[in-house]
Amino acid sequence: MKIEIEYCVPCGYLDRAIDAQRTLLSTFGGQVESVALVTGDKGVFRFTADGEEIYSKPADFDITQIVESVKARLTA
Numbered sequence: 001m002k003i004e005i006e007y008c009v010p011c012g013y014l015d016r017a018i019d020a021q022r023t024l025l026s027t028f029g030g031q032v033e034s035v036a037l038v039t040g041d042k043g044v045f046r047f048t049a050d051g052e053e054i055y056s057k058p059a060d061f062d063i064t065q066i067v068e069s070v071k072a073r074l075t076a
Contacts, residue, residue, distance in 0.1 A: 003070065005021055009040065
């Protein structure tokens with residue numbers, strides 16, 4: 001599974017994106033192919049797993065829900 005975290009550079013979302021990337025990598029380690037950071041703008045903060053959106057701002061950011069979503073896809 002490839003996970004992408006697209007984040008708004010001008011908005012200063014890099015730290016949040018890195019924290020989320022670290023959480024996903026430490027949780028799933030070798031179970032995922034990659035957790036990539038993708039630069040964006042216009043307020044974007046979006047997570048995709050194999051191209052399918054699993055989180056997008058302005059929804060409430062909850063890393064636990066994102067982890068559970070990835071876990072469900074890995075076990076399906």
